[in-house]
Amino acid sequence: MTTSVTDRAAEPTSTHSPPRYTAKTWLRSKLDHAGRWPKTAVAMGSLSTVLLLVQAYAIATIAQQLVIERAPFAHLYSLFVLLPAAMVLRGLCLRFKTIASARAGIQVRQAVRAELLSSIATRSPMWVRSQHSATLGSHLCNDVDALDGYYADYVPQMYLCGIIPLIIIVAVMPLNWAAGVILLITGPMIPLNMAMVGMGAKNLQQAQIVEMGRLSRHFLDTVRCLPTLKLFGLGKRQARSVERVSEDFRKRSMKVLKLAFLSSTALEFFSSVSIAILAIYIGFVYLGQFHFGNWGGSLSLQAGLFILILAPEFYQPLRDLGTHYHAKAAAEASAEVLMPIESDANEHTESVSSSTSDWNSQAPVSISFNGVTAHYPNRAKAALEDVSFALEAGQTLAVIGPSGAGKSTLLSALMGFLPLTKGEIRCNQQSLAQLPRDQWHRSLGWVGQHSAIIKGSLADNLCMGAHASIEKEMLWDALEKVHLKAWVESLPHQLDTPIGEGGQPISGGQARRLSVARALIRNAPLTLLDEPTASLDADSERLVIDALRALKQQRSLVILTHRLELLKLADHIVMLDDGHITAQGSFTELSAEGGPLHPARNVTGGAP
Incomplete structure (x- = not known):
């Protein structure tokens, strides 16, 4: 519909309307679109941890029997067969986990993009005219794609953070309760650091989304007006303007990456310190300085090596969650932008579907x-x-x-x-x-x-x-x-x-x-x-x-x-x-x- 200048000026210019959900609840509401794939990814990750226990047991037992008991190789054939088999099966589980996670992200993105397009189709022409096409395109492409990491990585990893450490604690506690306590005490240090970093990451990501929309509008307007700019000899001036805007966007992007790298370094530091504490405890036990934690017995080489092999894997899910926490921050920032596009249309659909009418769409209209x-x-x-x-x-x-x-x-x-x-x-x-x-x-x-x-x-x-x-x-x-x-x-x-x-x-x-x-x-x-x-x-x-x-x-x-x-x-x-x-x-x-x-x-x- 063609609108007069005055009519256009009177139209709403705000893209955002009060959403019905928070970003977290909106993201959770879209999880059903992922189908069975998140559960498959969690199952494969859990099975991989069980195979890790088999792998650690085989390594620790081989070391115990070769070094301490000096058993002949003939007695270890079964373990030498079990160890590579466990490694191969674990690799297959991790591959299937990656595939399932990727499928979850793809299905959610496709469904959300279809829902947004459907919502835009039900909007009034006034609303559509009030939006910049470059901004809408950025929302439908970049902001929907930003949801991928949340559903493909963060959601499965969040469940694995509860399952994998629990499996390892159950395996470690019968061998040495002190090692289990050390793992339980040092484990929460990583999520705590992750939460502190995440608060700043979300704000930076939201600012990045706003800047991306501004850059998209600027670039599209430049392309549309390029013949006019060339006609009046303003091409070079506009090129400098595009360069300046792009440089501002680069600086904002580097701030987000800087925070991501710093948080990853902090996570590695805390996990390394935690593993070192556990290794120091086991070392002092072997030196005879510590006499607690062994349920009244002694700590064998097999048990100590088994615990040390499992220790990095205990912290690995938490470290991975910290890495993917930036995906959560990016998804929440994108959700804040995407919710208003969908919410008003859904509210209208619900109100229309609840109304009743005997309207005949083919009857003459007065x-x-x-x-x-x-x-x-x-x-x-x-x-x-x-x-x-x-x-x-x-x-x-x-x-x-x-x-x-x-x-x-x-x-x-x-x-x-x-x-x-x-x-x-x-x-x-x-x-x-x-x-x-x-x-x-x-x-x-x-x-x-x-x-x-x-x-x-x-x-x-x-x-x-x-x-x-x-x-x-x-x-x-x-x-x-x-x-x-x-x-x-x-x-x-x-x-x-x-x-x-x-x-x-x-x-x-x-x-x-x-x-x-x-x-x-x-x-x-x-x-x-x-x-x-x-x-x-x-x-x-x-x-x-x-x-x-x-x-x-x-x-x-x-x-x-x-x-x-x-x-x-x-x-x-x-x-x-x-x-x-x-x-x-x-x-x-x-x-x-x-x-x-x-x-x-x-x-x-x-x-x-």
């Missing part, structure tokens, strides 16, 4: 505006104020007025995109606010200033928006009514002729008549038209008006226009100025002497 007042969000001035008029079923309404008068706002309110501050819109004596939006939109057809032409056949373009399968006879009938039948018959493949993006070229007038034909085929009882003859030459305008006459015979029309010939089609005309109705009536009434459409008024600068 409309009445009763004292309608509407404001755009965060705007004190009303975009429409105390607007009242009626349109009977089968009639045509023309809405005229200068740019910024509120014409497009009126259509937005009629389509249900703009909430009303006061008053009511009734359709066939039912309140528009109580009608499910999807059913109401089935009653609407649309012809705008810019006709949407998709890549495909001519038949594909004609059938776009149709409620059901369309017979070829209906297509030819619609083409005949809009004076395009002869042209299509002259094409080499007729209805199968490819158009759009390198296909058959069509003029602006032909595209506009295709839109009218599309409205005829859609067979909606109410068709909305926004300046359907704008920017057309006289011949094309005449053909479009003839097509609209055919459309007028079958349904109700609401036309935004400045063209006198289109006003003559209308049964009722509403004149808007600054959101108020200044005059309304039939063309005959308004063009009578003294009326706002009288030729004398137009000559002297009156109404259009």
